[in-house]
Structure formats: C-alpha cells, structure tokens
Amino acid sequence: MTTQTDTTDAATAQTDIRRVGVVGGGLMGSGIAEVCAEAGCDVVVAETDEAAAQRALRRITRSLDRGVSRGKVSAGDAAAALGRVRVVAGLDALADRDLVVEAVVEDEQAKVDVFAALDRVVERSDAVLASNTSSIPIMKIAMATRRPEYVVGMHYFNPVPVLKLVELVPSLLTGGETVRRAQSFAETALHKQVIHCRDRAGFVVNALLVPYLLSAVRMLESGYATAEDIDTGMVQGCAHPMGPLRLTDLIGLDTTKAIAESLYAEFKEPLYAPPPLLSRMVDAGLLGKKSGRGFYAYA
Numbered sequence: 001m002t003t004q005t006d007t008t009d010a011a012t013a014q015t016d017i018r019r020v021g022v023v024g025g026g027l028m029g030s031g032i033a034e035v036c037a038e039a040g041c042d043v044v045v046a047e048t049d050e051a052a053a054q055r056a057l058r059r060i061t062r063s064l065d066r067g068v069s070r071g072k073v074s075a076g077d078a079a080a081a082l083g084r085v086r087v088v089a090g091l092d093a094l095a096d097r098d099l100v101v102e103a104v105v106e107d108e109q110a111k112v113d114v115f116a117a118l119d120r121v122v123e124r125s126d127a128v129l130a131s132n133t134s135s136i137p138i139m140k141i142a143m144a145t146r147r148p149e150y151v152v153g154m155h156y157f158n159p160v161p162v163l164k165l166v167e168l169v170p171s172l173l174t175g176g177e178t179v180r181r182a183q184s185f186a187e188t189a190l191h192k193q194v195i196h197c198r199d200r201a202g203f204v205v206n207a208l209l210v211p212y213l214l215s216a217v218r219m220l221e222s223g224y225a226t227a228e229d230i231d232t233g234m235v236q237g238c239a240h241p242m243g244p245l246r247l248t249d250l251i252g253l254d255t256t257k258a259i260a261e262s263l264y265a266e267f268k269e270p271l272y273a274p275p276p277l278l279s280r281m282v283d284a285g286l287l288g289k290k291s292g293r294g295f296y297a298y299a
C-alpha cells in the first residue's frame, strides 16, 4: 500500500539510474529507449541480431525526427539524444546497466529466457530489472532470476513519447526500495505519471481495456456493424481519441491476442478469450499498423 507521503518522497528523490538497457527495440522498446535518452541517460538497446538492432535504431531516429518536425524537441536535443543510444545484438552489453527494461514479445517463455540471461549478465547486484509486459504475472518472470527482489513490472503505454502513464507492478517478492527507485526514475527523469497495481494479469489498464477491444472484434465478426461505424461510434459518441479497432491495429493484433490469452489463463472469464476473427487475422500475418494491414490498411 502506497501512501501520499511515499509518492511525494519518491517524486523528489534523486534517481540513481543513469545507464539504462532496453531488451527488444520494437514498437515499445524503441519508445522507451527514446524517452530515456531524451532524459539524458546512456541507453543500450539489445536486439536479437544486427538487422533487428538497425531497425530499432531507425525507429528511434524516425520518432525523434517527428518530434523535431512537430516542434516538440529541438534538432540539437534530438541529435544529442540519439547520440546517447547504442543498439547491439545480444545481451552482453547490458553488463554495466543500472536499470534494464525488457520489452520483447508478449510470450512468457521468451521473457523467462531473457530474465534468466539478464541475471547472468547484469553485474550491478542491485540493478533494477523491469518488464514492460502487459499481462504476464511479474512473479513468473522474477522467478527466472536469483534476485526477485529487484524485479518489477514497469508498464509503459504506446506511443511512449506521448502517453504519460507508467503502471508499477511489484511481485510478492519485489523489494520496497526497488519500487521506490523505479518510481523515482519514472517520475523525476521521465516525467511520467505512476500508478500502482497488484501483480494480476492485465494490471489496471489492460484488464479494463482488452475486454472492450475484444467486444469490438466480436461485434465486427458477427456482422453487427462495420469497422468504420464501430470506431466512429466510440470516437463521436464517447469522445475517445480513436475507436477500438483502430486502437487494436495500433497495439498490434498479435500483442492484443497474447494479452487476451494471459488474461483468460489468469481469470478463466469468457470475456477475455480471443475471438476467432482475431486469431485468424494473427495467423494470416494481419497484425495491424506494424504489418501494414489489420482492420484497416496502412500505406
């Protein structure tokens, strides 16, 4: 239980985190790397191979360029931020990190493998090992290490440079000091808004959001309304910035399905079960914006 005083203390404390590692430089990892670099941290992004590392660097570069063209950041600051980012293949370059944020695919075994490797590689014994998982219990990930007291859920939102929220999720074994350091970093270095949640699949936001997205897919699947009308209904009728199907495209249909499966595995409630249309679209490689086609087509 966090009190108002705890929150205020964390917000004013100096963060001891300067060297950040990010595992996985996809949609989320590249955004996390970008905001950490903009905050002045030295950032290493670890990908599976050199080609994926270069793709991650291109994503970060494009996003910083967008920030410059929108007047959000000066060209000089963007170049300086990019200069603080190194992309590498493999995890060895993460040895000297103070904080590592894992953002690989939403797959329990993939995350367990990454945390077992981080446990071997990261030298600072009190380094914070964080997962950006949307729905996999932190306890399962933490038990892959010999230091579960330093493992915490640190769930960012897409797009990371725009959305302010971070959900902080301690497992039963996470130390209070680990939570305090992660919170202090998110608030003082990244200027994020932190909320706390128990270690339950989906945390706060996805436990509420994902059943809504799945309902929209079921509505489309049953012929109830078109994708455009479902989305227009929620944009114009509820003032949402985008409709549920376009949002599913943005999140990624594969990621949405994986989150739904974790929620279903945890709670066994039919509302969390991925609808067949979502599964078939993932089978077909129609993953949304990142693959060029989902419920909508992208140029």
Ligand SMILES: NC(=O)c1ccc[n+]([C@@H]2O[C@H](COP(=O)([O-])OP(=O)(O)OC[C@H]3O[C@@H](n4cnc5c(N)ncnc54)[C@H](O)[C@@H]3O)[C@@H](O)[C@H]2O)c1
Residues within 6 Å of the ligand: 023, 024, 025, 026, 027, 028, 029, 046, 047, 048, 052, 103, 104, 105, 106, 107, 110, 114, 132, 133, 134, 135, 155, 156, 157, 158, 250, 251, 252, 255
């Ligand atoms: N997409 C969203 O809107 C969103 C929002 C919040 C959290 N998340 C979570 O963030 C995580 C990543 O999601 P994403 O949308 O960025 O996925 P993504 O598919 O865009 O990126 C995943 C990246 O991880 C890399 N990767 C896979 N295995 C790796 C390994 N062993 N070592 C290094 N890199 C590896 C892949 O090459 C890929 O670039 C997931 O846990 C997801 O649930 C996603």
